[in-house]
Amino acid sequence: MAETIIVVGHKNPDNDAICAAIGYAELKNILAERDAPGCVYKPARLGQLPPETGWVLGKLGIPVPELIDHVDPGQKVILVDHNELLQAVDGLEDAELLEIIDHHRLADIQTSQPIRVRNEPVGSTATIIAGMYQEHGVMPSANMAGLLAAAILADTVMFKSPTCTKRDIAMAERMARIGGVNIKELGRQLFSTAGGKSVEELVSSDFKEFHIGEQNLGVGQVTCLDSMEMLERKEEFLAVMRRLQEERHYNMVILMLTDVLLEGTQLLYVGSDEAIRNAFSAEPKDNALFLPGVMSRKKQVIPMLSALWG
Ligand code: MN
Numbered sequence: 001m002a003e004t005i006i007v008v009g010h011k012n013p014d015n016d017a018i019c020a021a022i023g024y025a026e027l028k029n030i031l032a033e034r035d036a037p038g039c040v041y042k043p044a045r046l047g048q049l050p051p052e053t054g055w056v057l058g059k060l061g062i063p064v065p066e067l068i069d070h071v072d073p074g075q076k077v078i079l080v081d082h083n084e085l086l087q088a089v090d091g092l093e094d095a096e097l098l099e100i101i102d103h104h105r106l107a108d109i110q111t112s113q114p115i116r117v118r119n120e121p122v123g124s125t126a127t128i129i130a131g132m133y134q135e136h137g138v139m140p141s142a143n144m145a146g147l148l149a150a151a152i153l154a155d156t157v158m159f160k161s162p163t164c165t166k167r168d169i170a171m172a173e174r175m176a177r178i179g180g181v182n183i184k185e186l187g188r189q190l191f192s193t194a195g196g197k198s199v200e201e202l203v204s205s206d207f208k209e210f211h212i213g214e215q216n217l218g219v220g221q222v223t224c225l226d227s228m229e230m231l232e233r234k235e236e237f238l239a240v241m242r243r244l245q246e247e248r249h250y251n252m253v254i255l256m257l258t259d260v261l262l263e264g265t266q267l268l269y270v271g272s273d274e275a276i277r278n279a280f281s282a283e284p285k286d287n288a289l290f291l292p293g294v295m296s297r298k299k300q301v302i303p304m305l306s307a308l309w310g
C-alpha cells in the first residue's frame with residue numbers, strides 16, 4: 001500500500017500556506033513516480049480557505065486540500081510556509097517531520113533526526129517551490145503554474161511588499177507565462193475578493209494579537225485596491241474595533257487598510273492618540289492616519305510600536 005505523506009502550511013492559513021502545500025505535494029508526486037514509487041503526497045490545510053484562495057482554486061479547477069486539525073503518532077509530514085511550533089499542526093511532536101520549505105525567520109521546531117530544511121529570504125514560499133520545479137526539470141501544469149503565480153502575487157501584495165525580491169517577480173512572471181494568465185488581471189481579481197465581506201469579517205479575517213511592553217493590542221490587516229471606498233465604512237469599522245477592545249481588554253486595536261494602488265496604509269485605531277502620534281511621527285485625525293509606503297504589519301507597523309513601548 002502506498003504511504004501517504006502530508007504537506008501542510010500554518011494554522012489560520014493564508015493563500016501562500018495553502019497554495020505552497022498544493023504545489024509542493026504535486027511536485028513531490030511527480031518526482032516520486034520517477035524516484036520513489038509507493039509514496040503519495042497529500043496537501044492539507046489547518047483552517048478555512050481565505051476568500052481569494054477559494055476563488056483561485058475554483059477558477060483553476062484545483063481541488064480544495066483536506067481540512068485537518070492534527071496529525072497522529074508516526075505520520076510523515078512536510079511543513080511549508082512556517083517553521084514555528086505555535087503555528088504548526090497539533091500532534092507534530094508525535095509525527096515524523098521530513099522537510100520544511102519556508103521563507104520566515106528560523107524559529108523553534110526541533111527534530112530527533114536530520115531533515116531537509118530549505119529557508120530562503122524571498123517574498124513567498126511559492127517562489128521557492130516554483131524554483132524547485134525548475135531545478136528538477138519538471139514543467140508545472142498550466143493550472144499549477146497559475147496557482148503558484150497567484151500565491152506569489154498574494155504574499156508579496158502584487159510585488160509591493162517590502163518582503164518582495166527580484167526572484168519573486170521573475171518567478172511569478174514565469175509561472176504566469178506557463179499558466180497563460182495575465183499577471184495584472186490576476187492580481188486585480190485576487191485583491192478585489194474582499195468586496196462582499198461584512199465589516200466584522202474584514203476586521204477579523206487577518207487579525208493578530210501582540211503583547212509589547214505592558215501593552216496588549218490586536219492588529220488586523222485588509223489588503224485592498226479601494227481603501228478610499230473602504231473608508232466610507234470607517235465608523236462601522238471603529239465600532240467593531242471598540243467592541244473587540246472591550247471584550248478582549250486590549251489597550252489598542254489597529255486596523256490596517258493596506259492599499260496596493262496607493263502603496264500605503266489607511267490606519268484606523270481605537271486607543272491612545274498619543275501612542276499613534278509618537279509611533280508614526282504623524283498627526284492622526286478622528287482615529288485615522290494615512291501612512292505612505294507602509295505595506296507590512298510585521299516589518300513596518302509592529303516595529304514602530306515596539307520602538308515606542310518595547
Ligand atoms: Mn503564510
Ligand code: MN
Pocket residue numbers: 016017081103123124125155
Ligand atoms: Mn508565505
